[in-house]
Amino acid sequence: MEVVILPGNRQIASLAADAVQALLRRKPEAVLGLATGSSPLPIYDELAARHERGLLDFSRVHGFLLDEYVGLEPGHPESYREVIRRDFADRVNIPPDNVHGPDGSAPDIPAACRAYEDAIRESGGVDLQLLGLGTDGHIGFNEPGSSLASRTRIKTLIEQTRRDNARFFGSLTEVPHHVLTQGLGTILESRHAVLVATGAQKAQAVHDLIEGPVAAVCPASVLQLHPHASILIDEAAASSLKLADYYRHSYDHKPAWQDL
Numbered sequence: 001m002e003v004v005i006l007p008g009n010r011q012i013a014s015l016a017a018d019a020v021q022a023l024l025r026r027k028p029e030a031v032l033g034l035a036t037g038s039s040p041l042p043i044y045d046e047l048a049a050r051h052e053r054g055l056l057d058f059s060r061v062h063g064f065l066l067d068e069y070v071g072l073e074p075g076h077p078e079s080y081r082e083v084i085r086r087d088f089a090d091r092v093n094i095p096p097d098n099v100h101g102p103d104g105s106a107p108d109i110p111a112a113c114r115a116y117e118d119a120i121r122e123s124g125g126v127d128l129q130l131l132g133l134g135t136d137g138h139i140g141f142n143e144p145g146s147s148l149a150s151r152t153r154i155k156t157l158i159e160q161t162r163r164d165n166a167r168f169f170g171s172l173t174e175v176p177h178h179v180l181t182q183g184l185g186t187i188l189e190s191r192h193a194v195l196v197a198t199g200a201q202k203a204q205a206v207h208d209l210i211e212g213p214v215a216a217v218c219p220a221s222v223l224q225l226h227p228h229a230s231i232l233i234d235e236a237a238a239s240s241l242k243l244a245d246y247y248r249h250s251y252d253h254k255p256a257w258q259d260l
């Protein structure tokens with residue numbers, strides 16, 4: 001796990017976009033794992049800007065959403081399908097049919113979850129998975145207590161997460177209680193996981209993720225088992241880390257040939 005402490009969103013977005021750019025140079029038909037929430041937004045802005053400048057071509061890329069609300073009607077502005085369309089897909093040249101998400105309005109939820117796992121597998125697997133971090137340590141919508149081996153399935157949101165996400169809806173009552181999310185086992189199979197977190201409200205979760213035990217109580221800590229995970233954070237999010245100086249030192253002395 002590589003921990004990179006950066007001054008702010010702009011530098012984080014630029015480094016994450018560099019990783020996407022290097023991947024697409026190597027593999028133009030790469031599969032991207034797409035996260036929602038506010039943290040990845042500067043990355044999508046940067047990817048759209050680089051696409052605009054002719055540096056990035058998404059025409060052969062496939063994208064798989066991490067998660068989705070259950071019970072929102074298709075086309076609901078806060079469904080993650082719509083959010084990803086607005087924030088990312090419509091701003092680059094990824095074919096709309098290449099963007100996939102778990103179907104939160106399916107009549108048979110377990111079948112929809114199995115179908116999503118099959119679709120990820122058939123695509124060849126996720127090359128680069130973008131991740132945000134919940135204040136309770138969730139990734140995707142894997143709330144505390146999630147099995148570290150879990151696959152795509154339905155989860156019930158913790159009230160804290162519903163409150164955190166109420167800002168996107170008219171009111172707390174409109175935030176669904178249920179979601180579909182790629183499991184922690186699913187996320188672990190991505191070839192490169194890039195998690196971004198900023199702000200003091202994430203400091204405890206960032207500490208537990210990086211320096212706590214691997215434990216279901218902090219689902220993001222499963223990334224300690226990931227063979228290639230990059231954690232990009234700002235100073236405020238890094239403020240509870242015991243080994244922050246070491247992470248800075250090690251990034252400053254990173255071999256020039258080594259990518260993220």
Ligand SMILES: N[C@@H]1[C@@H](O)[C@H](O)[C@@H](COP(=O)(O)O)O[C@@H]1O
Nearest residue numbers: 036037038039132133134140141
């Ligand atoms: N399902 C999403 C997560 O994927 C995201 O990481 C989290 C943090 O959001 P933010 O980046 O807005 O703090 O929000 C939601 O719960």
